[in-house]
Amino acid sequence: MKRSLFLFLFVLPVFAFGQDVVLNRLVDQVEGKVIAWRRDIHEHPELGNREVRTADLVAKHLRSLGLEVSTGVAKTGVAGILKGGLPGPVIALRADMDALPVTENTNLPFASHVKTAYNGQETGVMHACGHDAHVAIMMGVAEVLASMKKQVRGTIKFIFQPAEEGAPDGEEGGAKLMIKEGVMDNPKVEAVFGLHMAALTETGKITYRPAGTMASACDMKITVTGKSSHGAFPWGAVDPITVAAQIVVNLQTIVSRNLNVTENAGVVTIGSINGGNRYNIIPEKVEMMGTVRALSPEDEKMIYDKIRLIATKTAEANGAVATVELPYTIYNPVNFNNVELTNKMLPSLRKAAGDTNVVFVPAQTIGEDFAWLAQQAPGLFIFLGALPKGADPRKAAPHHTAGFFIDESSFKLGVRALASLALDYPSVQQGSTKK
Numbered sequence: 001m002k003r004s005l006f007l008f009l010f011v012l013p014v015f016a017f018g019q020d021v022v023l024n025r026l027v028d029q030v031e032g033k034v035i036a037w038r039r040d041i042h043e044h045p046e047l048g049n050r051e052v053r054t055a056d057l058v059a060k061h062l063r064s065l066g067l068e069v070s071t072g073v074a075k076t077g078v079a080g081i082l083k084g085g086l087p088g089p090v091i092a093l094r095a096d097m098d099a100l101p102v103t104e105n106t107n108l109p110f111a112s113h114v115k116t117a118y119n120g121q122e123t124g125v126m127h128a129c130g131h132d133a134h135v136a137i138m139m140g141v142a143e144v145l146a147s148m149k150k151q152v153r154g155t156i157k158f159i160f161q162p163a164e165e166g167a168p169d170g171e172e173g174g175a176k177l178m179i180k181e182g183v184m185d186n187p188k189v190e191a192v193f194g195l196h197m198a199a200l201t202e203t204g205k206i207t208y209r210p211a212g213t214m215a216s217a218c219d220m221k222i223t224v225t226g227k228s229s230h231g232a233f234p235w236g237a238v239d240p241i242t243v244a245a246q247i248v249v250n251l252q253t254i255v256s257r258n259l260n261v262t263e264n265a266g267v268v269t270i271g272s273i274n275g276g277n278r279y280n281i282i283p284e285k286v287e288m289m290g291t292v293r294a295l296s297p298e299d300e301k302m303i304y305d306k307i308r309l310i311a312t313k314t315a316e317a318n319g320a321v322a323t324v325e326l327p328y329t330i331y332n333p334v335n336f337n338n339v340e341l342t343n344k345m346l347p348s349l350r351k352a353a354g355d356t357n358v359v360f361v362p363a364q365t366i367g368e369d370f371a372w373l374a375q376q377a378p379g380l381f382i383f384l385g386a387l388p389k390g391a392d393p394r395k396a397a398p399h400h401t402a403g404f405f406i407d408e409s410s411f412k413l414g415v416r417a418l419a420s421l422a423l424d425y426p427s428v429q430q431g432s433t434k435k
Contacts, residue, residue, distance in 0.1 A: 038136035045099030048163030088154025096164035105402035130197030201385035214335035217367025218327035231280035267293035338378035
């Protein structure tokens with residue numbers, strides 16, 4: 001009788017109180033570890049394709065949980081496979097691992113003091129975008145789901161990705177290279193989920209948007225070639241500086257006069273202009289660098305076509321020649337949240353955060369290479385609020401800046417949200433999810 005009572009009490013939390021109660025208990029238990037991992041990774045940041053220490057930390061943890069682990073994927077990436085105790089689909093969870101060439105300016109006891117050379121200049125290295133938290137949260141998710149292995153339906157693939165911010169010059173990297181090396185295959189992934197910290201959104205909130213949620217992003221180079229002359233004799237020149245100035249102004253009409261801004265946003269920005277080296281010499285050539293953002297393939301094509309047309313014809317009208325390289329070295333497609341998948345998983349997010357804390361938001365014009373993964377399988381990418389409660393977002397340091405800060409109390413919701421998506425997807429899945 002006593003033995004029967006003991007067994008009854010042992011299985012009661014799992015079967016009587018339900019999966020969510022078990023999940024919440026395990027999330028509470030792992031919170032301290034997640035914070036400790038994040039602080040360790042934050043103090044020892046590594047740039048893209050150089051995340052050796054971080055990858056080793058991840059791989060050791062996944063192996064300790066009994067997962068099948070692959071290392072060296074896309075240079076320093078790690079993939080872990082958890083096979084659940086019940087039959088079901090294959091889903092993937094993704095976290096990015098790389099830091100940025102930013103010199104940290106916080107008073108955190110675990111602030112980064114790492115220095116490196118980047119593009120020929122000495123700089124600090126900092127997790128100024130929250131990737132340290134992404135890694136730690138997903139390590140926590142892996143531990144929670146491994147503890148619930150018998151209840152997991154299907155297979156969960158944990159993807160720890162290098163170089164989301166871009167690979168070093170001359171190297172491949174990021175999500176695109178992971179796909180090239182088979183991370184979405186063997187076994188084939190049916191759906192993929194990702195999470196990003198949001199330093200300007202209050203802790204406890206999850207934000208989302210179906211369809212185009214983050215913009216396609218690329219760089220461009222426009223070279224204007226004219227004719228050099230003495231600065232005192234401009235009539236003997238074809239002045240590429242004047243032509244470049246006209247091109248910059250004319251490019252501003254693309255979004256304001258061609259894009260239906262009630263439907264989607266777009267960006268055409270020139271970030272640098274270089275030409276000439278002396279006050280009284282009109283140079284032969286000017287080079288401009290910029291970025292282009294769009295929220296649909298149709299808008300992207302229109303913007304690209306207009307940039308090429310405006311640049312070349314403005315130059316031609318002045319007797320110069322403009323060469324447009326677009327994209328130049330970097331390109332990420334529109335980060336597209338599969339609409340059907342998003343709608344199906346909203347109840348899981350609301351269960352994790354509370355109904356009023358899951359918020360539909362406008363699209364953003366920043367880019368994210370999770371987009372490549374979401375082209376391989378239906379994807380859902382969400383944002384996790386990390387602004388301390390009561391803080392003014394207008395005064396908070398934005399992403400990619402030296403004072404970037406995230407509230408660690410947000411991590412528990414991140415673990416619960418990703419784990420809930422992984423656990424619930426098999427049961428809410430009905431038929432195919434098409435883009």
